[in-house]
Amino acid sequence: MIVRNALRLCILCYMAFILYLFAPKLYYLFDRLRQTNPWSGQKWIEQIWIPTDAELRCLNGTAQLPNKTSSSSSSPIPNIVHFNFGLKNPLYDSKNPQFDFLNYLAIRSALISLSPDALYLHYTYLSSPPSADPYSSPKTNPWIRRLTRQGVTLVHHPPPSTPPPPQNPTSPKQHRQHLQYPHLSDTLRLNILLTLGGIYLDIDAFALRPFTSLLHNPHPTILGHEGGNRFGLCNAVIISRPNSSFLSRWLSSYSHADLSKEWNYHSVRLPKILADENPDEVCTLAPDAFFWPTWTWRHIEWMHSLLDRQKTKEWKDTIERNEGSLFKNQLAYHSWNQLAWDRYLSKLTPEIVRTKNTRFNLLMRRFLEDDI
Numbered sequence: 001m002i003v004r005n006a007l008r009l010c011i012l013c014y015m016a017f018i019l020y021l022f023a024p025k026l027y028y029l030f031d032r033l034r035q036t037n038p039w040s041g042q043k044w045i046e047q048i049w050i051p052t053d054a055e056l057r058c059l060n061g062t063a064q065l066p067n068k069t070s071s072s073s074s075s076p077i078p079n080i081v082h083f084n085f086g087l088k089n090p091l092y093d094s095k096n097p098q099f100d101f102l103n104y105l106a107i108r109s110a111l112i113s114l115s116p117d118a119l120y121l122h123y124t125y126l127s128s129p130p131s132a133d134p135y136s137s138p139k140t141n142p143w144i145r146r147l148t149r150q151g152v153t154l155v156h157h158p159p160p161s162t163p164p165p166p167q168n169p170t171s172p173k174q175h176r177q178h179l180q181y182p183h184l185s186d187t188l189r190l191n192i193l194l195t196l197g198g199i200y201l202d203i204d205a206f207a208l209r210p211f212t213s214l215l216h217n218p219h220p221t222i223l224g225h226e227g228g229n230r231f232g233l234c235n236a237v238i239i240s241r242p243n244s245s246f247l248s249r250w251l252s253s254y255s256h257a258d259l260s261k262e263w264n265y266h267s268v269r270l271p272k273i274l275a276d277e278n279p280d281e282v283c284t285l286a287p288d289a290f291f292w293p294t295w296t297w298r299h300i301e302w303m304h305s306l307l308d309r310q311k312t313k314e315w316k317d318t319i320e321r322n323e324g325s326l327f328k329n330q331l332a333y334h335s336w337n338q339l340a341w342d343r344y345l346s347k348l349t350p351e352i353v354r355t356k357n358t359r360f361n362l363l364m365r366r367f368l369e370d371d372i
């Protein structure tokens with residue numbers, strides 16, 4: 001009896017051990033199945049599309065307002081770039097605690113590809129190691145020291161004073177919900193552009209070529225489609241004159257939003273709906289301008305899978321022909337941090353970007369400085 005029970009226990013322990021060993025693999029398999037099964041909807045996002053004439057005119061700088069007389073402004077959109085980082089208290093943000101190599105690469109790509117008149121990094125918490133003190137010095141972070149030497153301007157935004165912190169600060173979840181952090185990031189970018197105008201880029205968006213042809217567009221705001229089915233206009237890249245009526249309209253939609261439920265609606269779907277209703281306020285670009293390939297499992301894999309010698313040569317030639325892009329009409333690549341971080345992005349180092357040939361690494365290599 002005792003022997004049999006001991007045997008059972010052994011088998012159970014053994015099974016638990018095996019499960020523990022393979023848990024990451026199992027999770028990966030499950031995630032893959034969840035995303036690539038025919039009912040996941042990712043096929044719609046990946047579907048083939050062709051650019052419309054209006055999108056091409058928006059890209060090549062020949063777009064005109066539907067009603068020429070209502071021309072809002074003829075001065076170009078200022079060639080200044082804005083990034084946001086570290087708006088959340090790092091104590092409550094385990095995923096993205098400090099400014100790191102890939103964040104540096106994103107800002108380098110904007111410096112090199114866009115040659116901006118100014119580049120602002122808007123932040124609340126930026127020190128290294130991460131500190132919950134919003135006034136600790138960002139210069140403790142070596143990447144930040146490097147970037148400020150290259151002309152990047154740091155703009156500090158104090159943490160929101162209202163609403164007050166929760167009674168029980170030991171509950172991170174409650175704290176997060178309380179402050180509505182996604183709300184903060186989404187509305188800050190709109191407020192910055194309403195005041196200063198320019199080019200807003202998410203910290204996982206990499207500029208590949210100059211945006212010059214966009215800056216003279218008569219529309220006050222320019223956005224890019226997300227998805228081959230163009231289901232939305234993503235707020236990871238926004239180009240706008242100051243005081244844009246479109247951005248005001250968009251911003252006011254956040255005032256009564258519950259973003260724990262509707263983040264994607266307010267940041268991707270709603271701008272598309274607003275743009276359809278107000279076509280002379282915003283010029284829209286085809287999906288490949290900023291958001292192609294997309295965030296689907298297969299598309300992310302395509303960006304990060306190792307290329308053989310032949311394919312490496314082909315893609316190097318293509319990128320050179322396109323002056324830095326994978327496709328003729330691509331201006332930036334959004335790397336979809338939320339979906340690609342665990343699988344690929346978290347593993348990248350300067351050494352890997354330099355030596356391993358993936359489409360992503362081939363695009364990024366020229367933004368690396370020699371001494372890192």
Ligand SMILES: *[C@@H]1O[C@H](CO)[C@@H](O)[C@H](O)[C@H]1NC(C)=O
Pocket residue numbers: 052053054056057060062
């Ligand atoms: C811009 O794109 C439109 C639409 O495809 C095309 O008709 C026009 O010739 C293009 N203009 C330039 C200058 O490339």
Ligand SMILES: *[C@@H]1O[C@H](CO)[C@@H](O)[C@H](O)[C@H]1NC(C)=O
Pocket residue numbers: 066067069
């Ligand atoms: C275009 O402008 C004219 C005259 O200013 C105006 O009557 C008309 O409603 C406008 N059309 C659109 C679509 O805005």
Ligand SMILES: *[C@@H]1O[C@H](CO)[C@@H](O)[C@H](O)[C@H]1NC(C)=O
Pocket residue numbers: 195242243
């Ligand atoms: C934006 O609008 C405000 C008031 O309507 C005006 O005072 C300000 O000069 C405008 N800013 C720009 C950059 O046009």
